[in-house]
Amino acid sequence: MFAVHLMAFYFTKLKEDQIKKVDRFLYHMRLSDETLLDIMARFQAEMQKGLGKDTNPTASVKMLPTFVRAIPDGSEKGEFLSLDLGGSKFRVLKVQVSEEGKRNVQMESQFYPTPNEIIRGNGSELFEYVADCLADFMKTKGLKHKKLPLGLTFSFPCRQTKLEEGILLSWTKKFKARGVQDTDVVDCLAKAIKKHKDIDVDILALVNDTVGTMMTCAYDDPYCEVGVIIGTGTNACYMEDMSNIDLVEGDEGRMCINTEWGAFGDDGALEDIRTEFDRELDLGSLNPGKQLFEKMISGLYLGELVRIILLKMAKAGLLFGGKKSSALHTKGKIETRHVAAMEKYKEGLANTREILTDLGLEPSEADCIAVQHVCTIVSFRSANLCAAALAAILTRLRENKKLVRLRTTVGMDGTVYKIHPQYPKRLHKVVRKLVPNCDVRFLLSESGSTKGAAMVTAVASRVQAQRKQIDKVLALFQLTQEQLKAVQGKMRTEFEYGLKRDTHLLATVKMLPTYVCGMPDGTEKGKFLALDLGGTNFRVLLVKIRSGRRSVRMYNKIFAIPLEIMQGTGEELFDHIVQCFPDFLDYMGLKGAQLPLGFTFSFPCRQTSIDKGTLIEWTKGFKATDCEGEDVVDMLREAIKRRNEFDLDIVAIVNDTVGTMMTCGYEDPNCEIGLIAGTGSNMCYMEEMKNIELVEGDEGKMCINTEWGGFGDNGCIDDIRTQYDKKVDEGSLNPGKQRYEKMTSGMYLGEIVRQILIDLTKHGLLFRGQISERLRTRGIFETKFLSQIESDRLALLQVRRILQQLGLDSTCEDSIVVKEVCGAVSRRAAQLYGAGLAAIVEKRREDQGLENLKVTVGVDGTLYKLHPHFSRILQETVKELAPRCDVTLMLSEDGSGKGAALITAVAKRLQQAQKEK
Ligand code: BG6
Ligand code: BG6
Ligand code: GLC
Ligand code: GLC
Secondary structure, X not given: OHHHHHHHHHHHHHHHHHHHHHHHHOHHHOOOHHHHHHHHHHXXXXXXXXXXXXXXXXXXXXXXXXXXOOOOOOOOOEEEEEEEEOOOOEEEEEEEEOOOOOOOEEEEEEEEOOOHHHHOOEHHHHHHHHHHHHHHHHHHOOOOOOOEEEEEEEOOOEEOOOOOOOEEOOOOOOOOOEOOOOOEHHHHHHHHHHOOOOOOEEEEEEEOHHHHHHHHHHHHOOOEEEEEEEOOOEEEEEEEEHHHOOOOOOOOOEEEEEOOHHHOOOOOOOOOOOOHHHHHHHHOOOOOOXXXXXXXXXXXXXXXXXHHHHHHHHHOOOOHHHOOOHHHHOOOOOOHHHHHHHOOOOOHHHHHHHHHHHOOOOOOHHHHHHHHHHHHHHHHHHHHHHHHHHHHHHHHHHHHOOOOOEXXXXXXXXXXXXXXXXXXHHHHHHHHHXXXXXXXXXXXXXXXXXXXXXXXXXXXXXXXXXXXXXXHHHHOOOOOHHHHHHHHHHHHHHHHHHHOHHHHOOOOOOOXXXXXXXXXXXXXXXXXXXXXXXXXXXXXXXXXXXXXXOEEEEXXXXXXXXXXXXXXEHHHHHHHHHHHHHHHHHXXXXXXXXXXXXXXXXXXXXXXXXXXXXXOOXXXXXXXXXXXXXXXXXXHHHHHHHHOOOOOEEEEEEOHHHHHHHHHHOOOOOEEEEEEEOOOEEEEEEEEHHHOOOOOOOOOEEEEEOOHHHOOOOOOOHHHOOHHHHHHHHOOOOOOOOHHHHHHOHHHHHHHHHHHHHHHHHOOOOHHHOOOOXXXXXXXXXXXXXXXXXXXXOOHHXXXXXXXXXXXXXXXXXXXXXHHHHHHHHHHHHHHHHHHHHHHHHHHHHHOOOOOEEEEEEEEOHHHHHOOOHHHHHHHHHHHHOOOEEEEEEEOOOOOHHHHHXXXXXXXXXXXXXXXX
16 A cells, blocks of 8 residues: 555656656746737737738738638538648548528548649649549549539638639648749639549639638538638638728628738747747748748647657757657657647557657656656647637627627637647637637537538529629620621611601601701801700800800800609790790890890701701600690790790700700811710711702701601610610600610610619619619619719729619629629610711711711710710720721810800891891
């Protein structure tokens, strides 16, 4: 009995002595709570540095955005392939995620070796090898000739700008294949796979193993928002608020950040913690100076650290009686699995003896105890360091959420964590001590990171399918060169119909004679009034023309026309117009003056002289009763009479296109075409009298108001009209009419956009599938909003703000889609304008028998003026479709009022001349 006690005493004493000895030797490796709190604070600062745009380039902890935005919600499904490369084992897998809701995942996998000559050889050979393994797997599983989406778990630091891309920043751990750094590994792999003609896969996602782990665990526990690997390497990821991620646009929601914490300390931030053993280990590694935090923690290095320490202790005579074996001198002879075995609770000491003996040493009892304690200190330090960094992440999460207490789950994986007997317990304990205000659950990812990678791939594949649907819709608006040529040809045909007496009445493009026969010659002078009705604004103007100098002064006032007047009775409308005059004349100090008036009336009118115009039908937003079929000049005169206050001398009625042409023609005599791209769409041009069968005489030219907005009303362009165009038409004031106008002008483009957005939302592709009241409201997308949204200078955030102004609550993805939709719709409009314009310039060129035509087009309208790309696309299209015409687009700065006044001046002069005869 005494002997037993004595033995026990002896043993305890021996143990104490050994432990003291080792503790003394490894003094620097034992980290106090204070030090850990300090490291935690340092890591918090590192994270901040990595996240900042300006500080990221020099940050050692890279904080890489992963483009994984949400944890699985259970709606993922499908069959996926998965590769898991970069941990201790390389695996190829097939993952079957079952139907929605059931949360059932089935996996089949196969391990493949990763020989050193492959992972440290040539980059292209590495990827070819990976592709070979994939092909082999697909063959054995009978998956050849099946197109499957693939998720790649690639456990190295990669810079991503999207999910399906990853630029390798540097190799870490055991890998060092040549020519891969700074290239896109997804691309490398895709190229290697392409060489296998018999397999077809689509790499949809690249994920780090930490991300895969987090997603795997999140599938079972929705609280999981952190992933940690303590394996061959070490690293962590977590869900960060988008508003804190400078490197990715957008503020909405969260995105997973791959911290790459292994590189913590690479800038010297941990020099006070690192020991001589760490420095020696680093020098002998594949990447000296790099991954310094990782080298104190992870599986690839723990065994080696122990070996270096043991060798040093032996050299100092503190172990093995000062004897060393050649194995102990050999790098890599002690592995992490040995460290784990030596630290086993019961068999630990026996294991230690066996392992040391295998290393060619002859350990005493005391040696075994000491070596075991060395292992404990090394692995304890590892757990402590991990805990400090993890505590920093947890604190950040808690602060982001502005919580007093955080409840969260951390997904864990990696051989160190899994096989080391004490490691998890120690880690958990220290984390809880460092962050007492967090309730942390640690969840081991039983199935590795692939299940999570498959989830990410599933989401990516859903996004891809949605993208395809969106592209399909947008494709409807993409017109080919042939289609545009066909439009040009048909427009040309319609012009001819409209000009011919026999076909004129049936023509959809009405080709209305305007009785404007010449351009101003500079001799015009005097004061004129003008009315400008039918565009965005209703204006009254005073125009003073001075002869000789081609100078014009204008004064104008905008008046509102309420909707109920636009769509009330004709009498009300004209009374309203007339009522503005006294106000304006008063304002101009011209009360009582009887000035000649030009009336810009931007609707189709049949004219028999310059001052007679019968409204054929209302277009755009007007629908006043009792006007169609009436002479609007008469209606205006009657309204003046009814008012019985003043008199006006109405000399001319002018379409806005004609006014615009005149405005520009005053400056550039080459201007023979007028174009409006505004609320409505129309064009006028100077035609040879001999071609105008409706008007007597063959001499000279007359301006024709084409009213091309009605192009297509006979169905001739129905092949390019989409369901959305039809919807817009149905909801308009004049269904079936003005089909070309409805595909091109400001009043309708926003409506087309709105119809598309409604449809995309219905299909769950936008606005979370919720059609808001706002989206149901007609006319919310005015031209100015479309123009703003499409501005290139605008960041996504600003697009979102505009949408918010419109009452549309959108995510960043939504904003991208809305912008694309606007772009597709306005681009088509500009191209269709181009086709129409090409038709007229070609006609003019041919009619005059010219090889080349040089012509100026006067242009006006809010769409043309505000939209950032409209004029460029219009110009490009004309150039392509009418290459022999040199077309200059000239913006009418002064509106059509000036032109109307000039026309009035000319008409007045002719009137006078007539009277004098
Ligand atoms: C595996 C994961 O379970 O753990 C891998 O599937 C990961 O993606 C690995 O890289 C990390 O541990 P180790 O010890 O294999 O490096
Ligand atoms: C104005 C002209 O500048 O542009 C009007 O003065 C014309 O006559 C208008 O109708 C067309 O553009 P919008 O966009 O106002 O319809
Ligand atoms: C290394 C890699 C990192 C990976 C970790 C764990 O640190 O750089 O990407 O997550 O090992 O495998
Ligand atoms: C409508 C009108 C037309 C006008 C055009 C531009 O198409 O019918 O007369 O020129 O809008 O305002």
